[in-house]
Each structure stands twice: as structure tokens, then as C-alpha cells.
Amino acid sequence: MAKILLELNEVDKHFGGVQAVKNLSFAIHESEIVGLIGPNGSGKSTTVNLISGALDVSSGAVNFDGHTLSGLSTSQRVPLGLARTFQTTTLFAEFTVCEQVMVACHCRYQSGPWQSVFRTKAGQKEESSEQTKAMEIIEFVGLAAVANVKASSISSAQQRLLMIATALATQPRLLLLDEPAAGMVASERKELAKLIMSIRDSGVAVLVIEHHMGLIMEVCEQIVVLNFGQRIAQGIPSEIRNHKAVIDAYLGGTH
Ligand SMILES: Nc1ncnc2c1ncn2[C@@H]1O[C@H](COP(=O)(O)OP(=O)(O)OP(=O)(O)O)[C@@H](O)[C@H]1O
Ligand SMILES: [Mg+2]
CATH class of the missing domain: 3.40.50.300 (P-loop containing nucleotide triphosphate hydrolases)
Structure with missing residues (x-):
């Protein structure tokens, strides 16, 4: 198994009374494509902001390649190998x-x-x-x-x-993509899927947030599913596709 590049350890983020991310833990290995999915407002962009440094955690830790990222600004994180869209x-x-x-x-x-x-x-x-x-x-x-x-x-x-x-x-060694396929037609999404896989093949790990399930299922090796800021499932695409909690979250009227 490849080395762990990024690790979130029991991360919490609240904005006043709103708990945007709750007790979230997951890891990304070197040269791995991980999908982060969930209904609107489930905490996906907040998670990317916590990794990139646009926001700092309320509690918990984000570790990247042996460094604790807490307290580092975005510009201090870029030279470590973190980049985002x-x-x-x-x-x-x-x-x-x-x-x-x-x-x-x-x-x-x-x-x-x-x-x-x-x-x-x-x-x-x-x-x-x-x-x-x-x-x-x-x-x-x-x-x-x-x-x-x-x-x-x-x-x-x-x-x-x-x-x-x-x-x-x-x-970067880890590229964070927040809804890269937004506004794309099917043929453009296909090209984007190929590009994401060639980025991975060049040795860069990718965390991708997307609402287009086809793209997520095609490119991701692991998928983390959020609902109300919490991880409700994690697994390979075939596990996530048939996961009851995931189906309920998407069909439960919050999306
Ligand atoms: N800067 C902020 N101040 C206050 N509340 C915020 C802030 N950023 C996010 N939130 C709240 O945190 C929650 C999670 O938001 P986030 O943007 O992370 O969701 P998301 O999963 O990216 O949603 P979408 O799919 O719509 O992009 C929401 O309730 C949102 O209103
Ligand atoms: Mg978002």
C-alpha cells in the first residue's frame, strides 16, 4: 500500500452555531484519487478549505506528509505541495x-x-x-x-x-478539485476524467468534490461521503453505489 500523504484526524469546524464539519477522519495515499461527495451544504468545500488553509480547524488535526498543518496559511501550505481549484x-x-x-x-x-x-x-x-x-x-x-x-x-x-x-x-503532491466539472457537457466531462487520471499517473494525489456521480465513479479509487458534516460512508465506487445510508442521504430531500 502506498504511503499516507494527507490525514484528517477527528476534525471539527464550526461557524458560530453551525457545525460544518464534525469529527471527520480520512486519509489520502500518494498518487490516489479520492472522491468527496455529499448533498449541498454537507461540508465538502469547508473540508477542502481546512486542507488548503483558507480556514483553520476548530479542533482535530490535518497532517500532510509528516507536517501538522495547523496554523499554517495557504501560502505556507503551497510550497509543501498542496494546491486547489x-x-x-x-x-x-x-x-x-x-x-x-x-x-x-x-x-x-x-x-x-x-x-x-x-x-x-x-x-x-x-x-x-x-x-x-x-x-x-x-x-x-x-x-x-x-x-x-x-x-x-x-x-x-x-x-x-x-x-x-x-x-x-x-x-503539488496533492491537488484539491472543488466541482471541476461544473457547467461542463458530457464530452467535456469525459476529457476531464482522462485528465484527472493522467494527473494521478504523473504521481499527484487528487481529492475531487463532484456532484456528477458518473465522473466520481469512473475516476475515484476511494470515496468519502459526507452528510451534515459527518462521514456517513467510505469505500470503493461499487460499495458506495449500493450503500443504504448514501442512497438515503441523496434521496432524503436534502439534495
Ligand atoms: N464561511 C462560512 N460562514 C458560515 N457558515 C458557513 C461558511 N462556510 C460554510 N458554511 C456553512 O457550513 C455548511 C457546509 O458548507 P459547505 O460549503 O462546506 O458545503 P458543501 O458540501 O460544499 O455544499 P455545496 O455542495 O452546496 O457546495 C453549510 O451549512 C454552510 O452554510
Ligand atoms: Mg461546496
Whole structure:
């Protein structure tokens, strides 16, 4: 069995009186695709926020590759190998696809901001290697044809792929995807499934939140099911598909 990369240990998160995540424990192994599903408001995005550092736990622990993440900001977690996409698209509209990915690549390179300002030799060399790296990632996610188009002018499915590209540019070991297929048609979802599997094949673990069960069942090795902030089931796709508590949660009028 592969090594555990991420571990949530009895995690709680409350917002005032609302308990968004309750006593949640699960693990993600290296190069594993794990699905996080559950009805609306069941705590999926909150869980991703607790892992990425947008929020801190109320109690319990999140451990990543031997580090305790408590108290670390998002920007302190990125260099450890954590990257995410958001449920709603967050892009710099005026940047081209390539520029957008280059900005994300930048956080992994050595030269400080003064090197971009004064355009030192080292800075210029880095800029061209960032461009090469950015183009490799853009091709990998299937956006080569729109590399020089403004992010605001590409389709919403392409914007979702661009968010994945910018996350990959930080060279994560765990990629967190919050509803990556939102707004995609069936053929786009099929391409996305292939992309998620090739990301895994390149050695990156993936946690994917999705309402499209077809995609979840196709790509995930493990599925964790939440309802009202609690884990109600965990297993391989065939176990989850026939799990009584899961069927009840989805058909119980909360979705
Ligand atoms: N910043 C916040 N302040 C207060 N309450 C919040 C906050 N974020 C989430 N919540 C509440 O926590 C609960 C879980 O929300 P969360 O966004 O994690 O659900 P979700 O499973 O991602 O839902 P969806 O499928 O609709 O995206 C909800 O009751 C929500 O209203
Ligand atoms: Mg959500």
C-alpha cells in the first residue's frame, strides 16, 4: 500500500452555531484519487478549505506528509505541495492563458521580485524557462489552442481547465478539485476524467468534490461521503453505489 500523504484526524469546524464539519477522519495515499461527495451544504468545500488553509480547524488535526498543518496559511501550505481549484472560477480576466499559468509557476522559482523589475540576466532566463514550463502544463490540460487568448474569452469549461493548470504550476503532491466539472457537457466531462487520471499517473494525489456521480465513479479509487458534516460512508465506487445510508442521504430531500 502506498504511503499516507494527507490525514484528517477527528476534525471539527464550526461557524458560530453551525457545525460544518464534525469529527471527520480520512486519509489520502500518494498518487490516489479520492472522491468527496455529499448533498449541498454537507461540508465538502469547508473540508477542502481546512486542507488548503483558507480556514483553520476548530479542533482535530490535518497532517500532510509528516507536517501538522495547523496554523499554517495557504501560502505556507503551497510550497509543501498542496494546491486547489475553487467551486467558482477565480481568474485574472485580462491575462492570457499562458500569462496566468506563468504567474502561478513563478511561486516555485528562485529569483525575487527585484529581478523581474530590473530584468536581470537571471530574471530573464527564469522568465523564459517559466514560459516553457507553463506551455508544457497548458498542453497537458488540453489548452494549447487558446494559450494566447485572454482568460475572460475562453469557454467556462476551458476556464475550469485553466484553474487546474494554474494549480499544477505550483507542482503539488496533492491537488484539491472543488466541482471541476461544473457547467461542463458530457464530452467535456469525459476529457476531464482522462485528465484527472493522467494527473494521478504523473504521481499527484487528487481529492475531487463532484456532484456528477458518473465522473466520481469512473475516476475515484476511494470515496468519502459526507452528510451534515459527518462521514456517513467510505469505500470503493461499487460499495458506495449500493450503500443504504448514501442512497438515503441523496434521496432524503436534502439534495
Ligand atoms: N464561511 C462560512 N460562514 C458560515 N457558515 C458557513 C461558511 N462556510 C460554510 N458554511 C456553512 O457550513 C455548511 C457546509 O458548507 P459547505 O460549503 O462546506 O458545503 P458543501 O458540501 O460544499 O455544499 P455545496 O455542495 O452546496 O457546495 C453549510 O451549512 C454552510 O452554510
Ligand atoms: Mg461546496
